Amino acid sequence: MYFCPHQIEEMILSFYKYQGTGNDFVLVDNRHDIFPKNNTKLIRKLCDRKFGIGADGLILLENDETYDFKMIYYNADGNESTMCGNGGRCMVAFANFLGVIQQETTFIAIDGTHYASIEADVVNLQMQDVTTIENHDEHVFLDTGSPHHVTFKEEISQFDIKKEGAAIRYGAPYFEEGTNVNFVKKLSETEFRVRTYERGVEDETLSCGTGVTAVALAMHHLQETSANTVTLQVEGGSLEVSFEKEATSYKNIFLKGKATQVFKGEISC
Numbered sequence: 001m002y003f004c005p006h007q008i009e010e011m012i013l014s015f016y017k018y019q020g021t022g023n024d025f026v027l028v029d030n031r032h033d034i035f036p037k038n039n040t041k042l043i044r045k046l047c048d049r050k051f052g053i054g055a056d057g058l059i060l061l062e063n064d065e066t067y068d069f070k071m072i073y074y075n076a077d078g079n080e081s082t083m084c085g086n087g088g089r090c091m092v093a094f095a096n097f098l099g100v101i102q103q104e105t106t107f108i109a110i111d112g113t114h115y116a117s118i119e120a121d122v123v124n125l126q127m128q129d130v131t132t133i134e135n136h137d138e139h140v141f142l143d144t145g146s147p148h149h150v151t152f153k154e155e156i157s158q159f160d161i162k163k164e165g166a167a168i169r170y171g172a173p174y175f176e177e178g179t180n181v182n183f184v185k186k187l188s189e190t191e192f193r194v195r196t197y198e199r200g201v202e203d204e205t206l207s208c209g210t211g212v213t214a215v216a217l218a219m220h221h222l223q224e225t226s227a228n229t230v231t232l233q234v235e236g237g238s239l240e241v242s243f244e245k246e247a248t249s250y251k252n253i254f255l256k257g258k259a260t261q262v263f264k265g266e267i268s269c
């Protein structure tokens, strides 16, 4: 990022566009810490698919005194939010591209530290342990770094996900703080199809990393699978989630899938 000398009020932002199974992000190397983090309006504009670059979110890569790097995630609405699993995978690929890391890393995000490894364009990201899964009549609720409501949907190809997702996201007990909403259809003992309405995007995304992680754990919790590695088919591809059950907790949870650089760009803002 640099300022045009003759127009000090204008800023030229260099960015990279990445996507992980269709969940797409603007990534910024902010190791010099000059990105205007409090400018919600700017972040929202950069994520706007008509007036900006277009993305589900914007992610800053920053230096950290202890870990290889720090990740700061903003939803497309411009507000900083909770952990983004696909964004974390894209950040690992970005850090490798920049030479900040080689094939393995431990970085820090809003929900704590994450170990990850990268081989070619496939990133395997460790997620936080999950100790609580709430059982409800028609859904389960759990937090995999972001909050997730998980419910079955038999007609998963033919329903108004934006309408149904928003009604759950803004309804009781979530209200303004909200939740992400995942609709699931079982395909086999080890494979599930997932469509997600994402908080802060306020629409369906082609994939949600913390969402498919929540679905995988929920399916094991509900005894829909006895496997410890499951495949999640999402609109933007497929992801693999593996985990271990220890007493009532889920540990060693990994989210694995491709993370790809789409283009590099500059934008005046």
Ligand SMILES: N[C@H](CCC[C@H](N)C(=O)O)C(=O)O
Pocket: 023, 056, 075, 081, 082, 083, 084, 085, 086, 087, 146, 147, 179, 180, 198, 199, 200, 201, 207, 208, 209, 210, 211
């Ligand atoms: N929209 C989510 C954060 C991003 C989650 C999603 N993009 C992922 O890959 O986990 C929230 O505000 O809870």
